[in-house]
Amino acid sequence: MVAKHLLPYHLVLAGLLVLVTACDQVKPPPPTGESPSPPSAPLPGATPTSPAGDSPTPAQMALPTPPPQTVPSPTPPAAPTTIPEQAVSPTIPLTSPPAIALEPTFTGVQSPVYLTHAGGDDPNLSRLFIVEKVGRISLVENGVVQPTPFLDITDRVGSEASEQGLLSVAFPPDFAASGLFYVNYTDHGGNTVVARFRLMESDPRQGDPTSEQKILQIEQPASNHNGGQLQFGPDGYLYIGMGDGGRAGDPWGNAQNPGVLLGKMLRIDVAGTDTYAVPADNPFLNQPGARPEIWALGLRNPWRFAFDRATNDLYIADVGQNLYEEVDFQPAGSPGGENYGWDVMEGNHCFEPDTNCDPGGLVLPIVEYDHTLGCSITGGYVYRGTRYPQLAGIYFFGDFCSGNIWGLKQEASGEWTMTLLLKTDVSISSFGEDAAGEIYVLGYQDGTIYHLVALP
Numbered sequence: 001m002v003a004k005h006l007l008p009y010h011l012v013l014a015g016l017l018v019l020v021t022a023c024d025q026v027k028p029p030p031p032t033g034e035s036p037s038p039p040s041a042p043l044p045g046a047t048p049t050s051p052a053g054d055s056p057t058p059a060q061m062a063l064p065t066p067p068p069q070t071v072p073s074p075t076p077p078a079a080p081t082t083i084p085e086q087a088v089s090p091t092i093p094l095t096s097p098p099a100i101a102l103e104p105t106f107t108g109v110q111s112p113v114y115l116t117h118a119g120g121d122d123p124n125l126s127r128l129f130i131v132e133k134v135g136r137i138s139l140v141e142n143g144v145v146q147p148t149p150f151l152d153i154t155d156r157v158g159s160e161a162s163e164q165g166l167l168s169v170a171f172p173p174d175f176a177a178s179g180l181f182y183v184n185y186t187d188h189g190g191n192t193v194v195a196r197f198r199l200m201e202s203d204p205r206q207g208d209p210t211s212e213q214k215i216l217q218i219e220q221p222a223s224n225h226n227g228g229q230l231q232f233g234p235d236g237y238l239y240i241g242m243g244d245g246g247r248a249g250d251p252w253g254n255a256q257n258p259g260v261l262l263g264k265m266l267r268i269d270v271a272g273t274d275t276y277a278v279p280a281d282n283p284f285l286n287q288p289g290a291r292p293e294i295w296a297l298g299l300r301n302p303w304r305f306a307f308d309r310a311t312n313d314l315y316i317a318d319v320g321q322n323l324y325e326e327v328d329f330q331p332a333g334s335p336g337g338e339n340y341g342w343d344v345m346e347g348n349h350c351f352e353p354d355t356n357c358d359p360g361g362l363v364l365p366i367v368e369y370d371h372t373l374g375c376s377i378t379g380g381y382v383y384r385g386t387r388y389p390q391l392a393g394i395y396f397f398g399d400f401c402s403g404n405i406w407g408l409k410q411e412a413s414g415e416w417t418m419t420l421l422l423k424t425d426v427s428i429s430s431f432g433e434d435a436a437g438e439i440y441v442l443g444y445q446d447g448t449i450y451h452l453v454a455l456p
């Protein structure tokens with residue numbers, strides 16, 4: 001019934017796709033007003049405390065979550081708090097901030113949301129994979145976007161709402177040998193699917209859309225906050241960022257509830273099993289009532305996260321509600337179990353309750369910025385390429401709404417420093433990294449992939 005309801009929209013979408021592919025210039029997606037209501041009903045027994053409707057109606061057709069401007073906020077504008085500001089102030093600048101620029105590198109991709117490579121063992125190290133929200137993965141070979149996609153699963157991807165769609169792809173450490181890879185998407189019911197695919201036997205340059213094996217499905221009570229990133233950690237396990245389920249203010253209390261997978265970072269072992277196994281050292285494995293897949297909790301919408309390939313530290317950019325965007329940090333070797341605070345706190349500030357909240361046991365962000373500088377954080381990568389030594393060790397991230405790009409770094413003293421490095425007019429849906437460690441910026445509206453370069 002749901003699929004039937006959506007069918008006309010898909011026919012329209014298919015028509016648009018034909019038009020778009022016929023043009024060199026990709027048109028921006030329609031305004032949010034044309035998005036149909038989220039197809040899934042709230043979870044049984046779920047009683048939202050927020051007066052918000054099921055539709056988040058973000059201010060723009062955005063993948064990350066701009067704050068729902070029309071929704072009354074449960075947080076007073078002043079965000080009073082009795083808690084000392086523990087996080088490092090973002091006003092401490094980088095000791096030697098580099099000059100950077102964006103160089104347009106690939107064009108003609110539709111609503112790109114992710115870019116990655118296939119790992120250090122890939123026989124074609126220069127190739128790139130660009131995830132398009134509608135349900136395609138474009139393949140870049142020899143610097144050219146190929147006419148035939150690497151994977152096309154638009155038939156089963158529900159991408160109507162701004163935060164729905166095919167959201168990422170990850171290649172396991174043994175990809176060169178196994179030919180297996182993993183994707184995260186929302187289906188026609190709006191629910192999260194993490195699935196395994198394999199390469200086509202007849203053409204190993206393409207993924208086989210008929211080879212899908214769903215390994216994890218998570219019911220989504222609202223169309224927004226679906227997380228969406230997959231990343232294999234340095235331990236070989238698959239990390240999955242999951243949003244709190246959606247609407248505003250985590251009305252179902254998911255992020256602090258260890259009994260559900262929403263609002264969490266998950267960690268599972270997908271090697272050698274049909275679906276997955278839970279690693280024996282996951283932090284909540286022996287806690288009654290807790291889901292053993294949970295690696296860390298208290299996240300609102302960890303849309304993009306990344307491991308530093310040199311240090312194995314983990315950077316999680318968690319999209320804020322109406323006031324603060326934040327970067328969370330997990331040092332290499334952490335046993336997991338961190339509680340990053342949502343929705344007790346938004347950034348370093350009490351959220352629920354809005355005063356006198358208890359920060360005990362919470363891990364506060366290493367930096368935050370307020371909504372004078374943006375409205376939806378997009379996490380990036382620590383630069384470990386060789387082309388620009390002056391960028392080494394800097395974590396680059398941005399904001400979808402403002403187009404700002406910052407550099408963040410932990411100095412030898414342990415102090416975190418952060419500088420606004422570049423103002424752009426790009427709707428930054430994601431950053432991407434190639435096998436050599438070069439960093440890319442994805443323009444959601446203009447369908448352009450930019451190389452982040454250092455200026456002399």
Ligand SMILES: [Ca+2]
Nearest residue numbers: 222224245246
């Ligand atoms: Ca959701």
Ligand SMILES: [Ca+2]
Nearest residue numbers: 340341342347
């Ligand atoms: Ca937090």
